[in-house]
Amino acid sequence: MRRSTRSTSIPCPTATPAPTCSSPSPRPATRSSEAIAEDPELDTTAAFRIVARGALPGARGNSGVILSQMLGAYVSRLAEDDGTVQNALVVAEAMQRATDASYAAVGVPVEGTILSVSRAASDAAMARAALEGARTRDVFTAAAAAAREALARTPTQLKAPADAGVVDAGGRGLCVVLDAAETVSTGRRPPPAPAGVHRIPVPLHALAGDADLTPDGPSYEVMYLLDAEDTAIPVLKKVLGALGDSPVVVGSDRLWNVHVHVDDVGAAIEAGIEAGRPYRVRVTHFAEQVAEAAQARRPTTRTGRKVVAVAAGPGLAALFEEAGAVVVAGGPGQRPSTGQILEAIMQCGAAEVVVLPNDADSVRVAEIAARTAEESGEIRVEVVASQARVRGLAAIAVHEPGRTFGPGRPRDDRHRAPRPPRRHHRRRQAGDDDGRPVRAR
Numbered sequence: 017m018r019r020s021t022r023s024t025s026i027p028c029p030t031a032t033p034a035p036t037c038s039s040p041s042p043r044p045a046t047r048s049s050e051a052i053a054e055d056p057e058l059d060t061t062a063a064f065r066i067v068a069r070g071a072l073p074g075a076r077g078n079s080g081v082i083l084s085q086m087l088g089a090y091v092s093r094l095a096e097d098d099g100t101v102q103n104a105l106v107v108a109e110a111m112q113r114a115t116d117a118s119y120a121a122v123g124v125p126v127e128g129t130i131l132s133v134s135r136a137a138s139d140a141a142m143a144r145a146a147l148e149g150a151r152t153r154d155v156f157t158a159a160a161a162a163a164r165e166a167l168a169r170t171p172t173q174l175k176a177p178a179d180a181g182v183v184d185a186g187g188r189g190l191c192v193v194l195d196a197a198e199t200v201s202t203g204r205r206p207p208p209a210p211a212g213v214h215r216i217p218v219p220l221h222a223l224a225g226d227a228d229l230t231p232d233g234p235s236y237e238v239m240y241l242l243d244a245e246d247t248a249i250p251v252l253k254k255v256l257g258a259l260g261d262s263p264v265v266v267g268s269d270r271l272w273n274v275h276v277h278v279d280d281v282g283a284a285i286e287a288g289i290e291a292g293r294p295y296r297v298r299v300t301h302f303a304e305q306v307a308e309a310a311q312a313r314r315p316t317t318r319t320g321r322k323v324v325a326v327a328a329g330p331g332l333a334a335l336f337e338e339a340g341a342v343v344v345a346g347g348p349g350q351r352p353s354t355g356q357i358l359e360a361i362m363q364c365g366a367a368e369v370v371v372l373p374n375d376a377d378s379v380r381v382a383e384i385a386a387r388t389a390e391e392s393g394e395i396r397v398e399v400v401a402s403q404a405r406v407r408g409l410a411a412i413a414v415h416e417p418g419r420t421f422g423p424g425r426p427r428d429d430r431h432r433a434p435r436p437p438r439r440h441h442r443r444r445q446a447g448d449d450d451g452r453p454v455r456a457r
């Protein structure tokens with residue numbers, strides 16, 4: 017499954033007035049939860065219908081669209097429950113129906129993906145529900161455990177994840193959902209994954225061996241919502257299958273989520289126009305990712321890790337320098353600019369850089385500098401949101417230069433600065449600036 021960070025929203029190419037993809041609107045899942053919360057008299061069946069329908073517009077990517085179909089199938093079985101069947105069996109049958117729906121949604125099912133993880137989970141759920149005295153929590157526990165085992169096997173089933181050293185992203189997402197269900201039903205967190213199991217996310221350059229992410233593969237991912245009759249969908253699936261790969265069309269009741277990887281964006285959208293009324297069209301260009309992967313593979317002379325710290329005054333600067341940090345002058349009336357922090361990051365020569373702003377007003381500046389530095393593809397930067405000098409000192413005191421950042425993380429996954437023990441500090445009073453210890457805020 018391709019990973020993408022860039023997408024383009026374009027107006028709907030239809031003669032019938034429809035919402036444009038660029039118009040802001042609340043997340044569909046949020047609207048669904050709000051609708052349920054605002055109507056205390058809403059019956060269970062209606063609530064399930066709202067949840068299923070709300071999942072479709074919010075789905076993103078191949079596995080996201082499949083997961084939305086699975087959720088719809090799952091709640092449809094729950095809505096049919098009349099109280100005559102044991103709860104454990106109802107839940108297991110709902111998982112089985114979700115798996116069947118996921119396979120039906122894909123033109124050419126491929127093992128080693130979210131499909132095989134779902135199949136393993138539902139098979140385990142049905143087997144556990146068949147045992148005497150089975151309870152719902154037992155079913156969730158069995159399903160989650162089987163899903164984790166199936167996820168660990170995905171690198172052996174597909175070449176691309178094996179070459180990249182990762183598990184299937186869609187399967188991992190399903191495991192997160194099932195682990196959450198197990199935690200809620202049992203009150204206990206599932207056991208950690210066995211040592212040696214690959215984890216995601218990973219940096220884009222680690223996917224350079226992905227056979228799908230090549231210049232001669234499909235250039236675009238096209239997604240849109242579709243208002244169409246059920247009878248038009250089989251023809252649409254056939255047309256999309258001939259245009260490209262990974263075609264997925266899921267939904268019901270005139271609301272469909274369409275996904276496909278193609279070279280001809282116009283043809284994919286025209287197929288939707290023939291079937292009904294496409295809207296909220298979303299196009300992602302894969303060629304940019306190929307270029308970025310090549311950029312990330314460029315040789316670099318950067319090694320090791322450095323700390324860049326903003327210091328207010330020579331005394332604090334000396335402390336950070338003694339700890340091995342690169343110091344940027346700062347403090348009230350002399351806060352550093354984005355350019356100054358960026359220069360320190362780029363000139364330190366390290367492959368990994370930790371930035372300690374040590375001032376609430378400098379955190380945002382440091383984050384902008386970090387993002388700019390990472391655009392080179394040669395350096396990784398983490399900003400520790402230290403909003404006070406004492407937090408910066410606490411952070412560098414526990415810094416371990418020999419350790420690496422490990423697998424890649426989203427840019428908004430920030431470290432929090434460690435809080436020093438409060439018993440050693442008194443509350444700071446107005447006008448205190450005599451160097452005495454203060455309480456971290």
